[in-house]
Amino acid sequence: MQQDLLPDELFDQFRAMIYRSTGIRIPENKRVMLSNRLKRRVQATGDGTFEAYYARLATGGDRLELGRFVDAITTRETYFFRDPHHFHWLAERFARELIEQARLGKRSRTISIWSAACSGGEELYSALIRLAEVHCPPPGWKLLALGTDISEAALRSAREAIYGDRSLRSVTQAERTRWFSFDSAANRWNLNEELKSRATFRSHNLLHPIREGPFDCIFLKNVLIYFDAESKARVVRQILGAIAPGGYLVVGPTEGIYGMLDPLERVESWLYRKPDGE
Numbered sequence: 001m002q003q004d005l006l007p008d009e010l011f012d013q014f015r016a017m018i019y020r021s022t023g024i025r026i027p028e029n030k031r032v033m034l035s036n037r038l039k040r041r042v043q044a045t046g047d048g049t050f051e052a053y054y055a056r057l058a059t060g061g062d063r064l065e066l067g068r069f070v071d072a073i074t075t076r077e078t079y080f081f082r083d084p085h086h087f088h089w090l091a092e093r094f095a096r097e098l099i100e101q102a103r104l105g106k107r108s109r110t111i112s113i114w115s116a117a118c119s120g121g122e123e124l125y126s127a128l129i130r131l132a133e134v135h136c137p138p139p140g141w142k143l144l145a146l147g148t149d150i151s152e153a154a155l156r157s158a159r160e161a162i163y164g165d166r167s168l169r170s171v172t173q174a175e176r177t178r179w180f181s182f183d184s185a186a187n188r189w190n191l192n193e194e195l196k197s198r199a200t201f202r203s204h205n206l207l208h209p210i211r212e213g214p215f216d217c218i219f220l221k222n223v224l225i226y227f228d229a230e231s232k233a234r235v236v237r238q239i240l241g242a243i244a245p246g247g248y249l250v251v252g253p254t255e256g257i258y259g260m261l262d263p264l265e266r267v268e269s270w271l272y273r274k275p276d277g278e
């Protein structure tokens with residue numbers, strides 16, 4: 001392939017395509033990054049030039065390649081127990097509150113959690129580990145633990161639930177022994193099968209409404225950093241509609257949506273609650 005860098009016009013066309021399909025606003029200074037990521041797809045498809053690759057995507061007919069394009073442009077960095085206090089809260093406050101409310105007959109014995117940009121599943125599994133440590137859900141309860149992402153590569157990893165040391169960098173040795181088995185030949189950690197079976201993963205674009213829910217707790221972390229105000233607002237509208245009355249939203253430090261969360265009540269800088277009657 002001759003070209004190294006996307007020419008001006010194509011750079012803008014790809015940026016517009018990415019924005020339309022994902023909500024991600026690729027900054028103008030990321031031309032080298034985008035060119036490098038797309039170069040691999042141009043080579044893999046045999047299209048030879050950025051122009052030909054753009055034409056393949058623009059017709060919309062090649063669904064498989066559109067998926068691979070999304071895989072190529074998404075940043076999927078994540079790891080277990082990222083922001084450990086979020087998961088501590090989930091086990092120590094959230095789970096206890098739900099169980100107490102059910103004991104008082106104020107709610108049914110159900111718990112629903114959504115990891116709304118789950119990447120390789122580490123966020124949802126971290127939640128399930130911390131809940132399992134406090135015996136949540138209790139026997140006889142119904143659990144919905146849903147992880148969604150726009151990237152098929154992310155969803156494949158999440159369903160496989162096999163991780164390297166990088167993903168487990170905040171997992172203690174005792175936790176590794178309890179929740180994973182080590183495959184020494186592959187140098188990878190396999191998540192406990194029972195825990196794995198509690199989670200469901202599927203493809204979903206945050207710009208659109210989610211069909212499941214409403215959820216008792218939604219994690220929306222480290223995904224909206226490259227969204228602009230308009231696409232953030234679109235996502236927030238969907239998320240607000242998917243929180244159950246009295247349910248919680250856990251947000252990451254980079255979301256930049258604090259001013260958009262009305263009518264949620266702020267519990268912590270990273271934690272919001274929908275009023276009971278909403």
Ligand SMILES: C[S@@+](CC[C@H](N)C(=O)[O-])C[C@H]1O[C@@H](n2cnc3c(N)ncnc32)[C@H](O)[C@@H]1O
Nearest residue numbers: 022074076078117119150151205206221222223
């Ligand atoms: C950096 S990861 C965050 C993973 C995890 N939430 C965390 O905080 O560690 C961002 C994820 O958002 C996903 N993503 C980006 N745009 C999306 C969209 N429009 N809808 C759904 N997921 C999206 C990416 O594929 C990626 O897996």
